[in-house]
Amino acid sequence: MSSNATTTTGPAPTVYVPSAEALSTVLAPGARPPRPSPLSASLTFGWRAMLKIKHVPEQLFDVTAFPIIMVLMFTYLFGGALADSPRDYLQFFLPGIMVTSVVMITMYTGIGLNTDIEKGVFDRFRTLPVWRPAALVGMIFGDVLRYVLAAVVILGVGLVLGFRPDGGLLGVLGGIGLLVVFSFAFSWVWTFFGLVLRSEKSVMGVSMMVLFPLTFLSNVFVEPATMPGWLQAFVKVNPITQLVASVRAVMSGASDPSSTMWTLVWSAAFVVVFGTLTMYRYNRR
Amino acid sequence: MSRRSTGPAIEAEGLAKSFGDTRALDGLDLTVPAGTVYGVLGPNGAGKTTAVRVLATLLRPDGGRARVFGHDVIAEADAVRARVSLTGQYASVDEDLTGLENLILLGRLLGHRKPAARQRAESLLAAFGLTEAADRQVKKYSGGMRRRIDIAASILNTPDLLFLDEPTTGLDPRSRNQVWEIVRAVVAHGTTVLLTTQYLDEADQLAGRIAVVDHGRVIAEGTPGELKASVGSGTVHLRLRDAHQRPEAERLLRTALDVPVQLEPDPVALTARVGGDGSDLDASEQAARVLGDLARAGIVVDNFSLGQPSLDEVFLALTDHPAVPADERDEQLEAAR
Numbered sequence: 084m085s086s087n088a089t090t091t092t093g094p095a096p097t098v099y100v101p102s103a104e105a106l107s108t109v110l111a112p113g114a115r116p117p118r119p120s121p122l123s124a125s126l127t128f129g130w131r132a133m134l135k136i137k138h139v140p141e142q143l144f145d146v147t148a149f150p151i152i153m154v155l156m157f158t159y160l161f162g163g164a165l166a167d168s169p170r171d172y173l174q175f176f177l178p179g180i181m182v183t184s185v186v187m188i189t190m191y192t193g194i195g196l197n198t199d200i201e202k203g204v205f206d207r208f209r210t211l212p213v214w215r216p217a218a219l220v221g222m223i224f225g226d227v228l229r230y231v232l233a234a235v236v237i238l239g240v241g242l243v244l245g246f247r248p249d250g251g252l253l254g255v256l257g258g259i260g261l262l263v264v265f266s267f268a269f270s271w272v273w274t275f276f277g278l279v280l281r282s283e284k285s286v287m288g289v290s291m292m293v294l295f296p297l298t299f300l301s302n303v304f305v306e307p308a309t310m311p312g313w314l315q316a317f318v319k320v321n322p323i324t325q326l327v328a329s330v331r332a333v334m335s336g337a338s339d340p341s342s343t344m345w346t347l348v349w350s351a352a353f354v355v356v357f358g359t360l361t362m363y364r365y366n367r368r
Numbered sequence: 369m370s371r372r373s374t375g376p377a378i379e380a381e382g383l384a385k386s387f388g389d390t391r392a393l394d395g396l397d398l399t400v401p402a403g404t405v406y407g408v409l410g411p412n413g414a415g416k417t418t419a420v421r422v423l424a425t426l427l428r429p430d431g432g433r434a435r436v437f438g439h440d441v442i443a444e445a446d447a448v449r450a451r452v453s454l455t456g457q458y459a460s461v462d463e464d465l466t467g468l469e470n471l472i473l474l475g476r477l478l479g480h481r482k483p484a485a486r487q488r489a490e491s492l493l494a495a496f497g498l499t500e501a502a503d504r505q506v507k508k509y510s511g512g513m514r515r516r517i518d519i520a521a522s523i524l525n526t527p528d529l530l531f532l533d534e535p536t537t538g539l540d541p542r543s544r545n546q547v548w549e550i551v552r553a554v555v556a557h558g559t560t561v562l563l564t565t566q567y568l569d570e571a572d573q574l575a576g577r578i579a580v581v582d583h584g585r586v587i588a589e590g591t592p593g594e595l596k597a598s599v600g601s602g603t604v605h606l607r608l609r610d611a612h613q614r615p616e617a618e619r620l621l622r623t624a625l626d627v628p629v630q631l632e633p634d635p636v637a638l639t640a641r642v643g644g645d646g647s648d649l650d651a652s653e654q655a656a657r658v659l660g661d662l663a664r665a666g667i668v669v670d671n672f673s674l675g676q677p678s679l680d681e682v683f684l685a686l687t688d689h690p691a692v693p694a695d696e697r698d699e700q701l702e703a704a705r
Binding site for chain 2: 100102105127206
């Protein structure tokens with residue numbers, strides 16, 4: 084550390100002198116309130132996520148600019164080739180690109196958790212007598228807000244480009260609702276990797292390796308009918324395919340009970356399996 | 369109050385924890401009486417932080433057991449968490465949030481309703497001299513302010529046991545004194561404090577008892593007085609004008625004090641302990657006599673100081689090896705520059 088006694092900038096701040104009197108007032112042990120309920124603790128951690136967005140609004144770049152680029156890029160890249168015009172393609176494609184973008188954004192949950200833990204603030208959270216998963220659930224609550232924002236941005240761009248969903252407002256809300264439920268569940272995959280992997284970079288690497296095949300080898304961009312049989316088999320069981328099919332159906336005013344059921348089954352499975360794994364790692368760290 | 373139990377605050381037996389091939393804790397035993405400041409003294413890598421993390425329920429030990437106020441740190445982790453707070457070596461508050469937001473957040477997590485949490489946060493900020501910085505992000509705080517918000521966060525609910533992991537490392541002397549004053553106020557209120565430090569001086573200032581830790585084990589334990597008696601209560605540092613006179617000075621010192629004399633890497637410097645158990649003179653009398661002896665022998669002393677033994681000297685006396693291996697120490701000195 085180098086210090087230079089001759090450089091002083093601005094007025095010297097008032098020096099803090101600890102006063103035994105002032106300290107003893109705050110040290111007097113008051114009544115301890117009962118511990119908060121799991122929901123209340125999770126919502127408080129969700130509030131922390133909001134505050135972080137307030138202080139570092141740049142982090143919203145990935146839920147605004149990235150989705151806009153995705154929509155514009157693929158609509159005009161594939162629109163003419165795959166459908167008669169970008170506008171026609173959009174009717175098919177928009178629900179899919181909405182799913183792709185939001186599911187890709189879920190990986191930031193893992194990256195965020197990984198950096199949070201590096202910084203040491205989780206040490207404090209983990210010594211608090213609160214419901215253990217609250218810190219992570221709250222963090223994902225904050226992320227859910229980002230998912231909604233991304234979905235709304237994409238919808239907005241889509242509407243401007245000519246997307247006209249037959250399902251109307253209710254259909255669109257239903258579609259976004261399904262997407263958010265799935266993304267909440269899928270985030271637990273990343274909390275697990277965020278805890279297991281050592282650095283932010285490796286979390287990013289693993290996320291990409293999982294997300295690219297998952298989103299592209301699906302029904303997002305084209306109907307699977309033209310694909311070879313082995314690929315169709317994968318596409319068929321891919322949870323993204325189920326999610327896209329159900330969102331597409333709801334937004335177009337129809338319904339696809341089988342896909343919707345599979346979407347919810349996958350969501351429950353992600354929470355149960357990766358939520359459990361995450362908490363196991365979280366408690367053992 | 370009834371929650372102040374009479375038994376020890378911490379009882380740990382044979383704690384062991386390895387990270388890969390490194391044995392961070394290797395059979396650590398510790399008994400910390402309630403209501404006191406207990407110092408855990410040791411160099412970097414001695415296992416201090418690992419011990420604190422195990423006792424604060426953040427890490428599971430591989431072996432041994434530990435109880436905090438009678439509650440097992442593994443089986444009854446929640447009961448332990450309800451009574452302890454930890455101020456870690458690194459910021460244990462959210463750097464992106466303001467000081468006020470951090471304290472409200474923690475207050476809410478401890479079950480306070482929003483108005484009560486805010487009120488508590490504001491009075492804590494005032495008591496810690498942070499009112500002006502309340503709405504600034506913690507990452508913009510100075511080192512001393514950061515320590516204070518960390519400690520304020522730890523006493524949101526006045527804990528029965530407070531862990532302070534190297535609370536003054538990297539602080540300037542004034543901020544260090546502020547932290548010391550806070551620690552004294554905290555312990556005066558009946559909270560037990562476990563403090564880790566690399567500075568004998570700090571442990572001496574604050575702690576009622578000290579455990580010296582090396583390689584994951586306690587190698588000495590006692591009151592500061594007892595420890596210093598075993599090491600010598602003071603250390604004489606000498607810098608001679610002429611390096612050629614050092615061997616003669618060393619011989620003189622050794623006969624006068626009857627203790628080993630340490631030759632420093634600097635060719636004109638040497639160090640010796642004074643005021644140990646064997647002498648009937650106190651440290652300053654012995655030092656004065658040595659100075660006289662040197663002057664009579666015609667050895668010119670450029671610089672002379674009498675101080676407390678450093679951690680290095682304590683370690684030399686207790687273990688026959690310095691706290692930090694010489695090559696590592698040079699690297700640290702390099703890095704510190």
